[in-house]
Structure formats: C-alpha cells, structure tokens
Amino acid sequence: MSRFKVAVHIVPRRGILDPQGKAVADALHTLGFKAVEDVHVGRHIVVEVSARDASAAEKDARAMCERLLANPVTEDFEIAAVSAS
Amino acid sequence: MKFGIVTFPGSNCDYDTYHAVVDVLGEDAGYLWHKDHDLAGSDVVILPGGFSYGDYLRPGAIARFSPIMNEVVAHAKRGGPVLCICNGFQIACEAGLLPGVLLRNDSLRFVSEPVQLRVENADTLFTNRYEIGQLLTMPVAHGDGRYTADRETLDRLEGEGQVIFRYVHSPGDADEYWSPNGSMRAIAGILSPAGNVMGLMPHPERAMDTLLGSSDGVGVFESMLARVAA
Numbered sequence: 001m002s003r004f005k006v007a008v009h010i011v012p013r014r015g016i017l018d019p020q021g022k023a024v025a026d027a028l029h030t031l032g033f034k035a036v037e038d039v040h041v042g043r044h045i046v047v048e049v050s051a052r053d054a055s056a057a058e059k060d061a062r063a064m065c066e067r068l069l070a071n072p073v074t075e076d077f078e079i080a081a082v083s084a085s
Numbered sequence: 086m087k088f089g090i091v092t093f094p095g096s097n098c099d100y101d102t103y104h105a106v107v108d109v110l111g112e113d114a115g116y117l118w119h120k121d122h123d124l125a126g127s128d129v130v131i132l133p134g135g136f137s138y139g140d141y142l143r144p145g146a147i148a149r150f151s152p153i154m155n156e157v158v159a160h161a162k163r164g165g166p167v168l169c170i171c172n173g174f175q176i177a178c179e180a181g182l183l184p185g186v187l188l189r190n191d192s193l194r195f196v197s198e199p200v201q202l203r204v205e206n207a208d209t210l211f212t213n214r215y216e217i218g219q220l221l222t223m224p225v226a227h228g229d230g231r232y233t234a235d236r237e238t239l240d241r242l243e244g245e246g247q248v249i250f251r252y253v254h255s256p257g258d259a260d261e262y263w264s265p266n267g268s269m270r271a272i273a274g275i276l277s278p279a280g281n282v283m284g285l286m287p288h289p290e291r292a293m294d295t296l297l298g299s300s301d302g303v304g305v306f307e308s309m310l311a312r313v314a315a
Contacts, residue, residue, distance in 0.1 A: 016233060017267065019191045043142075068150070071143055071179070073186045074233055 001050045004057035005085040010070045010077045011042035044080075045069055054082045086313060088114040089127025091157065091173075093148045098134035098170065098290060105290040106131075110306050119151040128313055129166045130157050132173025134226070134288060144187065144229045145175035154180055166210055166313055167282045168305070171227055174274075174284030183277055183284045184242070185234030190227070191267025197226040199298060200265055202250040202273050202287060209276055210312045211283040212249055214304040220253065221301035223287035230266035230286040232275075242275055250274035250285055 012018045020041040028036045047064060051057035058079050070077040088106045092099045099116060106114040115125055119137075124130060137148035148154070154176075161167050161182055169177040177183045190196060199222050207217040215221070234242070242248050250273040252264040262271035266286070274285030289302030 016188075017191060017231070019189060019193050019267070023193060068146060069142070071146070071186055073178075073235075074188060 001052060003048060003050050003085045004054060005081075005083050006047045006049060006057050006061040007080040007082075008045045008047065008061055008065055008069060008077055009042060009080045010045065010065070010075050011040050013074055013076050016074050042075070048085055054084075058082050086112050086128045086310060087126055088112060088129045088131055089117045089124050090114055090131045090133055091117045091119060091153055092133075093119045093135065093137035093151060093176075095137045095139055096133050096135035096172070098172075098288065101288075102131050102133045102170070102290040105293045105302070105306060109293045109303065110310065112310070117153055119148070119153050121153050122156065124153075124156050124160055127160075129168065129309055130160055132157070132167065132169045132176050133290070134171030134173060137172055137176065140172075140229070143175075143179070144172060145177075145179040148172075148176045149180040158182065161277070161282050164279060164281050166309060168211065168309070169282065169284040170288060170290060171225075171230075171286055174286055175229065177282060177284045182282050183275055184238050185232055185275070187227075187229050187286070188231040188233050189229050190231055190265070195226075195228040196230070196265045197224070198265070199224050200273075200287060201253050203253045205248045205251055206246045206276070208246075209249060209283070209308070210280055211276070211305050211308050213311055214308045221250075221292075221304075222299040223289055223292040223302055224298070225265055225287050227266070227286055230268065231264075232266075232268035232272040232286075234269065239270055239272075242272075243270070245278065247276040247278065248272055248274075249276050249283060250287070 025039040292299040292302030
C-alpha cells in the first residue's frame, strides 16, 4: 500500500443559482475584468489515502464524493489530480 | 406522548424545543445524544435547529452519518413522525428523508427575522390544527435556507400536497409569494411522500408564546398530539 493525495473539485451544477459565483463575478467586473463571463464557486478537497495504486486511490475518492463530499442533487465533482504523497 | 429531541454537536435549538414540548404542551420529552443507538421509547423524533458539526462541508452533511440517524431513519421508515426544523430540515434532506436540498441564501446573508407563512395543506400530521390558507408568523434564522430541487420533484411535491408552508408577503396579499432566502416556489416547508416527516426552515418552537412575538407555532405540536396515538 502506498500513500496518495487525491484532489477533488466540487462545483455547483450548471443551471442552479450560484449567488457566491455571481457576487464574485460582479466584483471582478467592478475591478475592471470586463471579460469575465461567469464564475462558479465550489470546494477543493484534498484526501490523503493509502491505496494499492493510483487508480485504486481515485476509485476510493470517487466513492467518497458520491457518499459524502458532494451532494448529488446540486453538485458535480471531478477528480482533479492523484499524486503519490 | 414522548418526544425525542436529538442533540448533535452544534445543535442550539434543542433546549427551545424541549421548552416547547414540556413547558408549553405539558408533554414528555428527552434529549437523544447523536451517538446514541436507540430512541429511548420516543413516539415523535425532532431534529432541532443549530449548526451541527459547524455546518462543515454542507449543512447537515456530516450529522446525517451520526449513529442516532440510523435509528431516526428506521423510525421514519416504520411510519414514525419526525419533525425537522431548520438545521434538522437540512439534515433530513442530506439523509434522504426528504427530497431536495437547502442551499446558501440568495442574498448571501444570514436572515434572522419573523416571516409570514401560508398553510398550503392543513390535512397532515403536522398541520391539522390550522386551516388551509391560514397565515402564520414564525421566526427564521438561517444562512442556508434556499430550498432547491429539480422541476420534476417540485411538480410532484405540489401535485401530491407535500408543500406544507410557503413564504408570503403580508396579510393583504397572500398570493404574493416572497422568500427570505430565494427558495424555489417560495417553499418554506415540505412533507415526505408517506406524510410522517416534515421539514421546515421557520422555527415553530420559537413561536409558542404571544409574549415572545407569536404563538403560531403551537399548532404544529398540537397537530401531532391530535393525530399520534402514544
């Protein structure tokens, strides 16, 4: 077993009102970043896990997202990176 | 009748709820610690308001895996009544006892104020002491109360009479929906398909005495007393 760091991105599902994203987009516009089209605010979670290999670590992280880390009703997740730790 | 009030780390309305049941209604109540494995003979379970587990991750997301929740879900599956207030509503949604989810208020601000509700279904375990269309005043106090679900779920809730309370403007225009948090279709409270689990963001347990602003919440508790055979 080796130790891996799995980074997970969780973002509000498209189409669901994201007031935080909207507030940040408005602030960016105010600062002059006129090209900003849209902003989504989510969570970045790093899980350190021991697993047989990287793909097993990713599979574990996926199961964690489905059960706890993301809410399947309103959030999407992606495994952003898996690295040996 | 015995009420079991669940205390999670971070619950803060458990004492108010106890006061409502014991001092106002004169019924029996006990606290259930989140690590308990039985409901101590409770006929009705209440998931109270607060900030269980500091609202870490998402409100209710961690509390739903507390040991006591296995018993609460089993109780609900047997048809036992569960009243889920504020953070309790969030926990119930995370646990799958109720559909949908409560997201951050659209204003991004914590709202703490009395609001006006309209009773949308008065033929339930929790609302039979009210009349349909009756306007009630109860306080809300939450940062994450924006009820959200997909269109299919919302249509089903409405079609099956599971929308129990809606936020409304003022007595003069009851039809004008309004919401302190951006809830879809101004939904403030919903019922499970089987009718034995209700979740609502407003606090009936803080509306038990006119001296403190409103006694409109008493009906929720009296409704349960009227229907539940202890």
